[in-house]
Amino acid sequence: MIPASFDYHAPRTLDEAIALLRQNEGAKVLAGGQSLIPAMRFRLAQPEVLVDINGLTQLDYIKQQSGYLAIGAMTREAALEEAALIQQSYVLLLDTAKVVADPLVRQRATVGGNLAHADPANDHPATMLAYGASVVARGPSGERVIGIDQFFTGLFECALVPNEILTEIRIPTPGPGSGGAYLKIERKVGDYAVTGVAVQLTLSGNICKSIRIGLTNVNPTPMRALGAEQRLTGQALTDEALEAAGQSAAAECSPSADLRGSEEYKRDLTRVVLKRAVRLAQSRVKGSN
């Protein structure tokens, strides 16, 4: 399968890339290309102009800043897995990086692309929702920071305007007593999730002080399981509380039936996986048994 024709530009600077987007209405940004190129091969996407930002190596970094982890939008998924900083302090992100697509795709796929594509089946949306991350976007009039709760606006739609480029992802550094986990059920490596649950929580003794939960591929847009979060916040993490949270998430999401299972199956699997993910996150809190 061969994509439709397009004009191709490979800018060397961010300003040049933004100018190209401004000059070419309908231009698409080509990051890792691991979603866009397949879509173009199927002609589900037929952009007339591609602005390839793979030359913007200045957007490829993982840095601990004061209070948050900064990830350049062009950081490859494979780099996350290998980063000592992430292995030590961002376990939810590490879990996620290990299950994005497959090891070959992860060599090119980027964190920024995974979010900007706004596919509810992608893994980073749920994870970034659980972290309460924010993203930085650059456009002709400068830079703005968008909270992740405001970022996903629809199926394959996000808060970026056409001439903006996502440049950085910021993850708040987890404080003392916190832990996280991402669990994804997939039929085989590289398939989309049947369901996936990202959890980031903070404990104070036995009590769950705060928790954020993101869900993968069980809703038309990436979503937080707010009801489930409410059932656990301020509570001891008993089996009963977890069951109530799982049931809440199963009711809150809106999966569609496909080859991966019926709606009912996906809801129930979400209930079960949520409980497991919370328990795993809890077990990872430093000093907990």
Added chain:
Amino acid sequence: MSQHEISLTVNGAAVKKTVEARTLLVHFIRENLELTGTHIGCDTTSCGACTVVLNGKPVKSCTVFAVQANGATLQTIEGVAPDGKLHPVQEGFWEKHGLQCGFCTPGMIMTAKSLLEKNKAPTEQEIREGISGNICRCTGYNKIVEAIQYAAAKLEEAR
């Protein structure tokens, strides 16, 4: 239609060609360079038969445009044994019967080679995870794993 002149190094040799922007790297390799060892298995970024090593990293060449390889260093299966002497990974596939129909083999070898460059003594689990982006429809995975273990041991001996 946009045409672009690209220069890259393919299996150690400098190459300069003009390509249409929409040409996928795998089509460029097979049709323009006539290196048909790189296979097309699925056309959906699923199977890994088209795996090549681009700037030192194993990638699916059906999911990269040829124009993006401008200035790059590219290795295909044809560049793995330039002097005719099998690479230890190839030797492993030969010795351990790591192939049945052979269609996935070039991609498997490119992935395995990259894996062993990064992880010199992988566990069986690490090998299985490492090749999880490559599909063998004969399902000959046990023998492929043995082939890669053979290569790891062989490379260790040589060090």
